[in-house]
Amino acid sequence: MAQKPKLYYFNGRGKMESVRWLLAAADVEFDEVFLETKEQYKKLLEDGSLLFQQVPMVEMDGMKIVQSRAILNYIATKYNLYGKDIKDRLFIDMYVEGTIDLMTIISGLYIQPEDTKIKQKDLIKNRALNRYFPVYEKALQGQDFLVGKQLSIADVQLLEAILMVEEVHNDVLSHFPRLQAFKKQxxxxxxxxxxxxxxxxxxxIPDEKLIAAAKEILYS
Structure with a gap:
């Protein structure tokens, strides 16, 4: 029996959360090793597990895979969540890059000083309403999934992004009926x-304690 993938990261979202989403969507059970001390991180560095000296890292299929996009692409390909051909993958990649851009802006909210968070929340709403969600709303015209007729990594990440935006602005889908239907389905x-x-x-949602602990491990 193949070993379950093992995820090395902090006990929080960050760049590993989309990996958790994708494995869950593929119905793949996984274990997690949470980095809680500087010593754990140093050991991964010393034994050569981190190719570019950073996490996330996923151990699966006899490999230690780093770089979040590489991890996601491997999982999507392995579990048939990456379209049927090169053209599908092109559009999937474009949609995924969009959701990553949006989620990066949202993630930035939680490391902002309190006096700048209102401005960041306004930016999130503006980008969601005017740059990203209109693209996905149009792509879903006449179909249930962003690309082709089956679930892909693009759909999984879009749902993740929608829920992240709604944590900040709960009415953000009010002008996007197709995205509302997509979310429900x-x-x-x-x-x-x-x-x-x-x-x-x-x-x-990450709290200040988790963010501080991660910074302490990585940068102290």
């Missing part, structure tokens, strides 16, 4: 529905 896919339930390995 995709959230009911059994593997994703399970991941959205309390008690899953999905991580909550």
């Amino acid at each position: 995709t959230s009911e896919i059994p593997t994703i529905k399970k991941f959205l339930q309390p008690g899953s390995k999905r991580k909550p």
Whole structure:
């Protein structure tokens, strides 16, 4: 029996959260090793596990895989979540790059000083409403998924991004009926529905304590 993938990261979202989402959508069980001390991080560096001296790192199929896009692309390809041909993959990649850009802006909110958070929240809403969500709304015209007729990494990351935006602005989908339908339908896919339930390995909004601990391990 093949070993379960093992995820090395902090006990929070960051760049590993999309990996958790994708494995869950593919119905792949995984274990997690949380970095809680400087010594753990140093050991990974010393034994050569981190190719570019940074996490996330996923151990699976006899490999230690780093760089979040490489990890996601490998998982998507392995579990048939990367389209049927090169053209599908091109569009999937474009949509994924968009959701990554949006999620990066949202993630930045939680490391901002309090006096700049209102400005960051306004930026999130503006970019979601005027740059990113209109693209996905148009792409979903006449179809259930962004690319082709089956679930792909692009759909999984879009749902993740929608839920992240809604944590900041809960009415953000009010002008996007197709995205509303997409959210409802995709959230009911059994593997994703399970991941959205309390008690899953999905991580909550990061708090100041987690952010401080991660900085201490990485940069002290």
